[in-house]
Amino acid sequence: MKADELLIEDHGVIRGLLHQLEQSRSEHAAERSELLDRLLSVLDVHVQIENDLFYPAIRDVSPLYAIAHAEHRQIDDQLAVVFRTDPTSEDFHTEVKMLAATVEHHASEEEQEMFPQAKALGETELETLGQAMRQRQQHLRTSAVSQTRLRIKRETLRRL
Numbered sequence: 001m002k003a004d005e006l007l008i009e010d011h012g013v014i015r016g017l018l019h020q021l022e023q024s025r026s027e028h029a030a031e032r033s034e035l036l037d038r039l040l041s042v043l044d045v046h047v048q049i050e051n052d053l054f055y056p057a058i059r060d061v062s063p064l065y066a067i068a069h070a071e072h073r074q075i076d077d078q079l080a081v082v083f084r085t086d087p088t089s090e091d092f093h094t095e096v097k098m099l100a101a102t103v104e105h106h107a108s109e110e111e112q113e114m115f116p117q118a119k120a121l122g123e124t125e126l127e128t129l130g131q132a133m134r135q136r137q138q139h140l141r142t143s144a145v146s147q148t149r150l151r152i153k154r155e156t157l158r159r160l
Helices: 003-023 029-058 065-084 090-123 121-143 146-158
Strands: none
Touching: 003 029, 003 090, 003 121, 029 065, 029 090, 029 121, 029 146, 065 090, 065 146, 090 121, 121 146
């Protein structure tokens, strides 16, 4: 799988989780918390493979990587707001919608502008990069160190 295809696949998973969060009901706080934890896990791995592998690889063919880094920080900031919001409140739904809009802007910009620019790397390079990203993704999902880092990040977001 090519790098851009892997990231588009991730975007679909993230959009799906955000949709589930938007559709969730305030009386199902435990479900909301579980969905939020899953979203954080997927987003965290996604951002790491973009920052560590994809963006450095496309730096010479797309000037958008710097903007994408800044958008990751915006997403983290909005995610922190959602984590701090009571999942039984109406504010939770509002904050999730704001997070979804921020994520959608970022993902759409990548898919419509950055990924076409990345094609300048060539099919072989995108395939090789995609394989490296998939391996890194699998490692990050299963590594004890990554899980500990994710737990610390989750607690930090709740306190910001």
